[in-house]
Amino acid sequence: MKDITILSGKGGTGKTSITAALASVIENTVFVDADVDAADLHIIFQPKNKETHVFEGAWVASIDTDLCTNCGLCQQHCKFEAIHFKSDGGLQIDPFACEGCRLCERVCPTQAISSMRSINNHWYVSDTRFGPLVHAKMGPGEENSGKLVTQIRKSAKDIALEIKADFILNDGPPGIGCAAIASITGADAVILVTEPSKSGFHDIVRLIELVQSFNIPMYALINKFDINLDITKQMESFFAREGIQLMGKLPFSEEMVYSMVEKKTMVEYNKDSEIVNTLSELWKKIASSELKMEH
């Protein structure tokens, strides 16, 4: 079984549309929407929910004003400026600024502070027309998206082992922060989806540096390549220099957007398009043992 993650650095390069298109091509795969912050894959997958789980997020502290003597010790210790005196004098904690370190709870001389773990995050195991999907929804402003990604990838792995799946395909988050790091850890390969713009180039270079530190093989795919042929050419030689195999180039296509509007994958929308052909070829290469994915 191979665990493959699609990443881009920059958002909006087409990760989710490409994951969805691939879903129509590939078989015996467990899918993960690892962009837990702004999960969109379910819009096309239209999952039938089988299991709902609560993901316990970070600790959040609160003050019992009956026990609080307003000594201010908690405020002095809080490195996150999350504790303030209200205009009427009492102390209060800003739950959005609280990092959940629980130091205030430990230093409070009257045990007026207690912490609860946030239960605003959920993750789901669902059936879809392409196979099982593990996905999540974070509460607004929640922390620990990296841990949630780790959780849903673990669940996907369990399912994949159980049903003897050939692949796990993770639709990753933008950026290079904790969620991206969590979606790379333990993957067998990363597919880099990029677009030929200055920002797309800048972001993919940073992402490549991150993936290289994990020593995981990566393969590139240039989306909307005809938006800027010069940058596409520069990217091609950059990938060649870095020893990253370019798996294909997709033209800009309004069809990609209209397939999304109809909640269909590109294959379902127009199976004879150039995009579908390129992606089918790409997947053939990945599915064959042509690619080195020893781990």
Added chain:
Amino acid sequence: MAFKVAIASGKGGTGKTTFAVNLFSSINENWTRSVQLVDCDVEEPNDLLFFPNFSVKSEKPVEHVIPEIDTAKCTFCKKCEDYCEFNAIVMMPSMQYATVNKDLCHSCGACFVACEFDAIHETTDTIGTVTNYNIGNEMSLMEGNLRIGSPLQTILIKDLKNNLVGEHDILIYDAPPGTSCPVVETISDADFVILVTEPTPFGVYDLKLTVDLLREVNKPFGVFVNKAGLGNSEVYEFLKAENIDLLGEIPFSKEYAGLYSKGEIVRCVPLEFAKVYKEVVEYLKKLN
């Protein structure tokens, strides 16, 4: 006090950066020259790419205080490990081993309070840099740049804001995508938030998540639709039903995407687009 406008979106790739950069230029032209662009997308800062004639005014590393355990003084009582909610302290008493994983440490200071044996000392770790650029015409852009591999984007965003240089009437914060902690940190002190979306099912779904967040933190906001015409009308129905201000819209254009790709969105703004940005500036003037 500067008037602070944050640009956010939920979904990536909707055009936050394009909007932030153009709004910045339009404010500079139509309102006040005392405006600063602050790139808070510290994982992938892109604003600078649109100002090729930049020079660095100042750059400083962002360091945060992390603990260092002196194993000669440490009794391996594990109280610090117990206090650490981020699993950053690893201790094996049988091997007299104690260390701090700097990438997990949030610099909360709990371990310093925990240690009764004076075995924990302060040291520093660099999590990124904050840079102040001159981007021509005395205009200033500040950017945070996260060290690749560091998960502490929220802390870096906070440091970026604490290190802003110069007095400005208006600050524009370009936020990272998503709705989690780095976005909350970016908008935390904003006076107004502009959500940039695209009229696609993905764009609308992520916009709704971000609207939930803004209502929860009680921030005033409006919506700007980018790539109009490419998608469907769901976003407009949503804005109407929820009584949310539509601040303006820019049609999708493949030629403009080409200009964007070359980083030329500031010099080559089509006249009708410039008019739309100016209307957003007028809207902001009324709020200030």
